[in-house]
Amino acid sequence: MARKRPTMKDVAARAGVGFKTVSRVINGEPGVTERTAERVHLAAAELHYRRDMTAGNLRRATGRTDSLGLLVASVDNEFDAALHRAIEDAAQQHRVSIFTGSTDEDPDRERQLALGLLARRVDGLVLMPSPGDLSYLQHEIDLGTPIVAVDRPPHGITVDTVMADSTQGARDAIAHLIDHGHRRVAVLTHLGTLHTAAQRIAGARRRWEDAGLPANDLQVVDGLTTEAETAQALLDLLDGEDPPTAVFTARNQITTGAVRALQQRGLQREIALMGFDDFGHADLLDPAISVVKQDPGQLGHRATQRLLARLEDHSLPVEHLVLGTTLTLRQSCGCGG
Amino acid sequence: MARKRPTMKDVAARAGVGFKTVSRVINGEPGVTERTAERVHLAAAELHYRRDMTAGNLRRATGRTDSLGLLVASVDNEFDAALHRAIEDAAQQHRVSIFTGSTDEDPDRERQLALGLLARRVDGLVLMPSPGDLSYLQHEIDLGTPIVAVDRPPHGITVDTVMADSTQGARDAIAHLIDHGHRRVAVLTHLGTLHTAAQRIAGARRRWEDAGLPANDLQVVDGLTTEAETAQALLDLLDGEDPPTAVFTARNQITTGAVRALQQRGLQREIALMGFDDFGHADLLDPAISVVKQDPGQLGHRATQRLLARLEDHSLPVEHLVLGTTLTLRQSCGCGG
DNA sequence: CTGAAAGCGCTTACAG
DNA sequence: CTGAAAGCGCTTACAG
Numbered sequence: 155m156a157r158k159r160p161t162m163k164d165v166a167a168r169a170g171v172g173f174k175t176v177s178r179v180i181n182g183e184p185g186v187t188e189r190t191a192e193r194v195h196l197a198a199a200e201l202h203y204r205r206d207m208t209a210g211n212l213r214r215a216t217g218r219t220d221s222l223g224l225l226v227a228s229v230d231n232e233f234d235a236a237l238h239r240a241i242e243d244a245a246q247q248h249r250v251s252i253f254t255g256s257t258d259e260d261p262d263r264e265r266q267l268a269l270g271l272l273a274r275r276v277d278g279l280v281l282m283p284s285p286g287d288l289s290y291l292q293h294e295i296d297l298g299t300p301i302v303a304v305d306r307p308p309h310g311i312t313v314d315t316v317m318a319d320s321t322q323g324a325r326d327a328i329a330h331l332i333d334h335g336h337r338r339v340a341v342l343t344h345l346g347t348l349h350t351a352a353q354r355i356a357g358a359r360r361r362w363e364d365a366g367l368p369a370n371d372l373q374v375v376d377g378l379t380t381e382a383e384t385a386q387a388l389l390d391l392l393d394g395e396d397p398p399t400a401v402f403t404a405r406n407q408i409t410t411g412a413v414r415a416l417q418q419r420g421l422q423r424e425i426a427l428m429g430f431d432d433f434g435h436a437d438l439l440d441p442a443i444s445v446v447k448q449d450p451g452q453l454g455h456r457a458t459q460r461l462l463a464r465l466e467d468h469s470l471p472v473e474h475l476v477l478g479t480t481l482t483l484r485q486s487c488g489c490g491g
Numbered sequence: 492m493a494r495k496r497p498t499m500k501d502v503a504a505r506a507g508v509g510f511k512t513v514s515r516v517i518n519g520e521p522g523v524t525e526r527t528a529e530r531v532h533l534a535a536a537e538l539h540y541r542r543d544m545t546a547g548n549l550r551r552a553t554g555r556t557d558s559l560g561l562l563v564a565s566v567d568n569e570f571d572a573a574l575h576r577a578i579e580d581a582a583q584q585h586r587v588s589i590f591t592g593s594t595d596e597d598p599d600r601e602r603q604l605a606l607g608l609l610a611r612r613v614d615g616l617v618l619m620p621s622p623g624d625l626s627y628l629q630h631e632i633d634l635g636t637p638i639v640a641v642d643r644p645p646h647g648i649t650v651d652t653v654m655a656d657s658t659q660g661a662r663d664a665i666a667h668l669i670d671h672g673h674r675r676v677a678v679l680t681h682l683g684t685l686h687t688a689a690q691r692i693a694g695a696r697r698r699w700e701d702a703g704l705p706a707n708d709l710q711v712v713d714g715l716t717t718e719a720e721t722a723q724a725l726l727d728l729l730d731g732e733d734p735p736t737a738v739f740t741a742r743n744q745i746t747t748g749a750v751r752a753l754q755q756r757g758l759q760r761e762i763a764l765m766g767f768d769d770f771g772h773a774d775l776l777d778p779a780i781s782v783v784k785q786d787p788g789q790l791g792h793r794a795t796q797r798l799l800a801r802l803e804d805h806s807l808p809v810e811h812l813v814l815g816t817t818l819t820l821r822q823s824c825g826c827g828g
Numbered sequence: 829c830t831g832a833a834a835g836c837g838c839t840t841a842c843a844g
Numbered sequence: 845c846t847g848a849a850a851g852c853g854c855t856t857a858c859a860g
Contacts, residue, residue: 159634161853172831177855185829202630207610208545208556209853213836219545221590221611229566229591230576232771239567242593251607253558254566254591256579270588273544274558293539297496413775434569434770438750440777498837509847514839522845546837550852 160201169197180205211275220250222461223271225264226282228256232406232433233450234282237304240454241280248462250277261286272299278461283308285347300464304457306349314464316457316475318448320350323479324357327402327428327446330481334488336400336426338371340391342384342412343404346376354404354430373398384411385418392419400426400487406433409443427486441485448479497538506534517542548612557587559798560608562601563619565593569743569770570787571619574641577791578617585799587614598623609636615798620645622684637801641794643686651801653794653812655785657687660816661694664739664765664783667818671825673737673763675708677728679721679749680741683713691741691767710735721748722755729756737763737824743770746780764823778822785816
């Protein structure tokens with residue numbers, strides 16, 4: 155049962171040295187005899203000493219805790235998890251640990267999580283911002299805790315952002331469908347208040363108009379939050395007058411919802427489908443699903459690099475990085491492998 | 492550029508009170524006039540004061556940091572991510588933040604991550620143990636940092652464990668295949684050094700023997716680490732003499748590897764397939780894949796409960812919790828919906 | 829090369 | 845109801 159953890163003082167006593175010497179040895183600082191260092195290492199090992207970084211940080215000049223916070227929509231979302239892994243890997247090389255949290259796109263939950271991490275003095279925050287106002291975070295930034303937004307821009311704060319080119323990705327998807335003869339296309343998206351949805355709708359619309367096609371023939375349904383809701387929405391469209399011959403889905407969950415509806419009607423080979431964002435077994439489905447790929451690994455890597463860079467130099471100019479997407483043709487749009 | 496963060500002293504000065512009073516107000520302790528409290532709240536808001544929990548913890552009697560560590564094989568693995576989310580939710584109700592890390596089943600990386608979190612004085616650790624020796628963690632437990640192992644038992648330490656009943660799950664899978672007339676079955680698993688693989692192989696073998704079937708007709712291939720490797724292994728089996736009529740795959744990635752091989756040979760409707768552990772779009776595949784379901788949400792929830800309980804009472808007896816699995820029949824074993 | 833003192837931002841234990 | 849002192853486990857700045 156819980157003995158007290160040994161401190162540097164305990165190690166010092168056992169090694170017969172001053173405790174500042176222990177500090178030197180533990181931190182690998184120069185200016186200690188090999189013999190002394192060995193005695194200290196031995197004593198530390200015998201006592202199972204583990205340094206307390208949280209205590210060390212308190213007095214430390216830089217004030218760094220070597221930890222950072224990551225807030226995504228949900229850690230068990232495939233895209234978010236891929237992002238998480240990339241951020242972990244980028245951070246680990248710098249020996250910084252990472253706190254994670256799921257906002258569920260809820261500004262209140264996001265606020266509670268963010269303030270909790272700030273109270274634990276993370277060095278910085280990688281944030282997939284909810285649609286809410288984040289101006290309360292501006293003071294934290296001014297006080298020296300940098301934030302970088304991923305996947306979409308935040309409301310109410312000016313920070314570095316790293317995201318995929320949703321507009322261009324949607325344009326590419328729609329262009330492909332048009333090129334393959336589709337003149338009646340459904341666009342299914344998540345909440346229009348989310349930047350990614352808005353951008354993907356905008357990109358689709360613009361490309362449609364550029365082709366001189368009648369606006370009404372691009373049917374946009376947004377606000378879809380679940381697979382079931384998506385499936386139902388598509389079913390309604392299919393059963394309506396002038397059903398679409400192709401569907402563009404703006405996000406994973408929506409893509410699979412659409413697959414469900416098409417399978418249910420047995421139309422998965424008749425109606426073309428193109429999704430935004432790749433997902434685990436897209437290529438195992440029959441037909442395999444064509445998608446606009448974004449690169450969560452790159453997004454996470456670049457966001458972390460930016461955060462770490464800003465930690466070194468807080469005066470860096472704010473940067474907005476937009477990463478390209480890749481049209482990945484499989485079979486669901488009637489043209490791939 | 493980074494002004495210094497205000498401290499309780501700064502707030503006290505601005506509110507014209509002693510800084511202990513600020514501490515009382517910030518922590519919601521009783522014994523402060525409403526009027527005084529208001530002045531303090533106002534000053535804190537004006538200065539954008541954020542308490543420093545890491546400093547507070549240093550002197551605090553309990554020594555708690557209200558944070559815990561979670562180490563899984565990889566945060567972007569579907570099962571691990573579901574576990575992660577459940578743990579986050581269970582922890583959040585107690586306002587504890589969570590550090591995460593991916594071991595990649597590598598004992599060295601695991602050690603580095605674990606020691607890093609310990610140095611940051613997490614209150615406890617939820618660990619999906621790598622196959623390596625973890626006895627170095629025994630001292631941490633003795634020193635008051637509880638650990639609970641999930642998904643599999645750890646080597647070298649005695650701790651609470653929470654895992655799914657792999658043996659019974661495998662028995663159920665094999666029993667089902669036998670009942671449906673299969674007399675030549677392949678078992679495909681990951682590294683045999685991993686407890687889950689060993690248990691699933693053992694469960695399968697035992698049930699096979701219980702049915703009085705010749706041991707040789709249950710072909711076990713273990714050590715499979717990637718989808719590609721799995722697909723190749725199954726292809727070899729299919730091309731060999733006496734190919735199996737059914738396949739039992741011990742894990743997600745292996746199941747999808749098997750799907751790939753079957754699709755490649757066009758045998759997905761001829762050869763029965765049963766996987767251990769459900770996965771995202773198992774029911775969207777054609778045929779939909781039958782699986783033995785485990786419940787990562789329950790595993791995570793129970794593990795966290797146990798850890799938090801032990802934090803309250805370090806003398807709790809060590810407990811090993813085994814959660815049941817559910818046979819979920821779809822189409823891939825020729826019998827489901 | 830080594831160590832004693834002061835201080836980080838809080839909480840604890842105590843005094844008024 | 846309020847506050848001054850001591851202390852948590854370290855690092856910093858300084859002295860020998």
